[in-house]
Amino acid sequence: MSRYDEQNMLGKTIRSDRCVFCGRPSYEQHHVVPRARGGTEGPTVAVCGWGNASGCHGLLHSGRLWLRWDGTHWLWLATPDGCSIEEAWSREGWKPLLSTAETVELVTYGRGRHELDTR
Ligand SMILES: [Zn+2]
Numbered sequence: 573m574s575r576y577d578e579q580n581m582l583g584k585t586i587r588s589d590r591c592v593f594c595g596r597p598s599y600e601q602h603h604v605v606p607r608a609r610g611g612t613e614g615p616t617v618a619v620c621g622w623g624n625a626s627g628c629h630g631l632l633h634s635g636r637l638w639l640r641w642d643g644t645h646w647l648w649l650a651t652p653d654g655c656s657i658e659e660a661w662s663r664e665g666w667k668p669l670l671s672t673a674e675t676v677e678l679v680t681y682g683r684g685r686h687e688l689d690t691r
């Protein structure tokens with residue numbers, strides 16, 4: 573397991589009926605550390621999309637959206653061009669993910685994010 577994965581294994585699971593990125597209805601729990609890399613018991617977050625090929629879940633699985641645990645919060649970064657985890661973590665612009673306690677704000681604020689992510 574890489575140091576990125578080890579750091580993310582410490583993160584908190586977020587369960588919600590809304591996607592943590594865009595606030596749309598959530599149908600999946602995404603394993604932040606992929607099960608194939610040992611993340612089965614690691615944190616999951618609620619995301620939109622069907623399977624892992626659409627919505628924010630699709631962005632996560634195609635290297636265009638990232639999560640990073642900073643010790644207290646999840647930070648997120650969109651890389652619309654797609655990249656590796658090493659490159660994503662070296663880039664600037666990581667922002668805190670809003671908590672699920674702020675669902676209403678998340679919906680309002682989050683839609684803009686989704687448009688940003690998929691542009
Ligand atoms: Zn996933």
Ligand SMILES: [Zn+2]
Nearest residue numbers: 591594620628
């Ligand atoms: Zn979403």
